[in-house]
Amino acid sequence: MKRKLAAGLLLALSVTLLFGLTGCGKKDGSTAQAAATAKDGDGLFTIRVASQTGFNETQIADELGYFKEEGIKIKYTGVLAKGVTEFQTISQGINDAFIGGHPPNVAQARLAGLKFVAVAPGMVDNPKFPHVRYLVQTNSPIKTLDDIEGKKVAITSIGACTSGYLQYYLKQKGLPDNVNWTTLSNPGQQEQSLTQGLVDVATSHPPFAGIALAAGGVREIATSWDILHSPGAGLSVRGFSEDFIKAHPNEVKGFAKALAKARIWINSHQDEAKAIIANKLKLDPKDVSVFWYDEDLTINPQYIEKWFEIAEDIGLWKKGEIKPTDVYSNDYAPTSL
Amino acid sequence: MLLNALRKLGGVLYRLLSVFIFLAVWELAARFQVVNPVFLPPFSEVAATLWKLIRTGVLLDHLLISLQRSLLGFGLGLAFAIPLGLLIGWYRGFERFIDPLIQTFRNLSVLSLLPVFVIFFGIGETSKVAVIFWGVLWAVLLNTIAGVKNIDLSLIKAARSMGISNYGLFTQVILPGALPTIFTGVRLSATSSILVLIAAEMLGANSGLGYALYFYQSNIKYPEMYAIIIVLAVIGVAVNYSLAAFEKRTFRYREELPETGSV
Numbered sequence: 219m220k221r222k223l224a225a226g227l228l229l230a231l232s233v234t235l236l237f238g239l240t241g242c243g244k245k246d247g248s249t250a251q252a253a254a255t256a257k258d259g260d261g262l263f264t265i266r267v268a269s270q271t272g273f274n275e276t277q278i279a280d281e282l283g284y285f286k287e288e289g290i291k292i293k294y295t296g297v298l299a300k301g302v303t304e305f306q307t308i309s310q311g312i313n314d315a316f317i318g319g320h321p322p323n324v325a326q327a328r329l330a331g332l333k334f335v336a337v338a339p340g341m342v343d344n345p346k347f348p349h350v351r352y353l354v355q356t357n358s359p360i361k362t363l364d365d366i367e368g369k370k371v372a373i374t375s376i377g378a379c380t381s382g383y384l385q386y387y388l389k390q391k392g393l394p395d396n397v398n399w400t401t402l403s404n405p406g407q408q409e410q411s412l413t414q415g416l417v418d419v420a421t422s423h424p425p426f427a428g429i430a431l432a433a434g435g436v437r438e439i440a441t442s443w444d445i446l447h448s449p450g451a452g453l454s455v456r457g458f459s460e461d462f463i464k465a466h467p468n469e470v471k472g473f474a475k476a477l478a479k480a481r482i483w484i485n486s487h488q489d490e491a492k493a494i495i496a497n498k499l500k501l502d503p504k505d506v507s508v509f510w511y512d513e514d515l516t517i518n519p520q521y522i523e524k525w526f527e528i529a530e531d532i533g534l535w536k537k538g539e540i541k542p543t544d545v546y547s548n549d550y551a552p553t554s555l
Numbered sequence: 556m557l558l559n560a561l562r563k564l565g566g567v568l569y570r571l572l573s574v575f576i577f578l579a580v581w582e583l584a585a586r587f588q589v590v591n592p593v594f595l596p597p598f599s600e601v602a603a604t605l606w607k608l609i610r611t612g613v614l615l616d617h618l619l620i621s622l623q624r625s626l627l628g629f630g631l632g633l634a635f636a637i638p639l640g641l642l643i644g645w646y647r648g649f650e651r652f653i654d655p656l657i658q659t660f661r662n663l664s665v666l667s668l669l670p671v672f673v674i675f676f677g678i679g680e681t682s683k684v685a686v687i688f689w690g691v692l693w694a695v696l697l698n699t700i701a702g703v704k705n706i707d708l709s710l711i712k713a714a715r716s717m718g719i720s721n722y723g724l725f726t727q728v729i730l731p732g733a734l735p736t737i738f739t740g741v742r743l744s745a746t747s748s749i750l751v752l753i754a755a756e757m758l759g760a761n762s763g764l765g766y767a768l769y770f771y772q773s774n775i776k777y778p779e780m781y782a783i784i785i786v787l788a789v790i791g792v793a794v795n796y797s798l799a800a801f802e803k804r805t806f807r808y809r810e811e812l813p814e815t816g817s818v
Binding site: 301303305306309310326327329330331332372375376399400401402403404407410411414416417534 | 591592593594673674677678679757758759760761766770772773774775776777
């Protein structure tokens with residue numbers, strides 16, 4: 219009797235534990251749809267996204283009223299915890315759209331079984347606003363990327379735009395890949411470690427690259443532009459789950475259109491855009507790094523192919539496991555603004 | 556005879572029953588999609604992934620470097636904490652002096668100190684070992700102090716009345732008397748050296764179980780992530796049980812608590 223009771227209790231406990239741990243979401247986005255379908259009293263369709271800690275065009279589109287023009291309202295649901303992906307929160311029904319990340323992230327989510335599709339481009343690489351800057355100490359003997367052999371290079375994690383670009387560079391140049399990669403996942407830790415002399419090179423991303431250069435003691439030896447010479451090297455993408463797109467194609471189109479307007483506006487109004495973000499994040503505008511945005515209305519297939527090439531090179535997945543065309547769709551992109 | 560063996564087998568199985576039920580619920584919940592199987596892959600799939608990690612040698616690489624860090628931090632922690640604890644327990648005045656500092660430090664979370672460890676010890680092996688050292692230090696230290704302080708006073712008096720020297724008192728009465736309590740601290744620390752390892756391996760690591768856990772999570776490889784979690788659980792349990800067995804053999808003279816409950 220006692221044993222049965224104990225076993226029963228345990229069963230109940232493990233069931234609760236399992237459900238609690240996984241948020242009880244049965245299928246991708248099904249709960250997301252249920253929550254988002256309901257329009258609010260103002261007649262606007264709510265799309266939920268993760269709160270941002272840096273520059274993002276979604277906030278600009280929101281501030282300029284571009285979403286409202288499309289009958290959409292943006293709701294910020296909180297900053298992502300460390301290691302948690304937007305794809306996870308969308309599948310759990312917390313968010314609807316992902317507004318961060320590069321094409322390989324979408325590919326990895328799809329490989330894991332989470333069917334997401336990018337519907338809009340975000341920032342792109344630009345010689346004046348580089349996606350990655352390779353920084354060394356001012357007095358470092360490292361002059362160019364050719365000198366990184368055998369050196370300690372900091373990365374946030376193994377990824378295309380961290381170790382991937384450099385490995386691509388070394389391969390192009392026929393140099394051996396014997397770099398000592400050092401993972402420093404906390405924001406700003408790479409730059410701090412570089413200043414302390416704990417690493418030789420930082421693969422610095424905005425806003426930390428700008429902050430570190432302004433603080434002094436470090437210099438730039440090259441940027442991602444020098445390696446790939448393509449706007450695609452910085453491409454971020456924004457999108458939804460397949461289920462959400464199927465259920466709300468018009469809202470997805472509206473979302474993509476609002477973002478497209480914002481991208482073009484930001485490139486021609488960088489100071490105003492910085493001021494908006496600084497105000498929202500309660501930062502000094504000089505501490506906000508602005509990005510260069512893709513002015514194309516659609517996602518450029520060549521950019522995605524390049525990302526795939528690099529991701530496959532560093533073994534994020536095997537060639538052929540997923541196709542570049544699987545991760546994006548231009549069916550929801552605006553044809554005119 | 557046979558009945559006895561069966562009863563014994565039943566006993567062993569019953570002890571493992573809770574684990575089996577948990578695994579079964581896990582498997583079924585994922586199989587029937589009660590929970591999203593992407594986020595909680597069935598146990599069988601995780602087990603298969605674990606086997607793959609073992610077969611390809613990936614796991615062994617991570618495991619060896621992690622164990623090395625854990626053992627080093629743990630060993631240094633013991634080497635420092637036990638002598639210090641004996642000293643503090645022996646000299647009451649010193650204890651009154653140092654106790655507030657110990658209490659403050661011991662209540663500082665290792666996680667909150669991670670940035671400090673990076674500043675002082677950099678991002679190499681030193682900082683990782685230092686984090687583990689900090690993580691194991693307190694349980695051993697406090698148990699050692701308690702062990703010395705709680706020795707039966709009549710034993711000390713008896714030894715004194717036989718004219719024992721201070722050195723003899725320490726080696727023949729205090730140390731053997733305190734050992735069981737010290738060992739409890741060691742056991743607690745051994746477990747925490749594994750737990751703290753995860754935090755330590757987020758400091759500029761390229762290998763180790765903590766690094767693997769972070770890597771698989773951020774690359775959306777959930778079966779691998781769960782496989783690493785299982786490995787960590789198994790290590791924790793193995794360390795704890797083997798130390799408990801060692802304790803039982805070594806300190807037979809220590810009184811056992813009567814078993815509670817009738818199960």
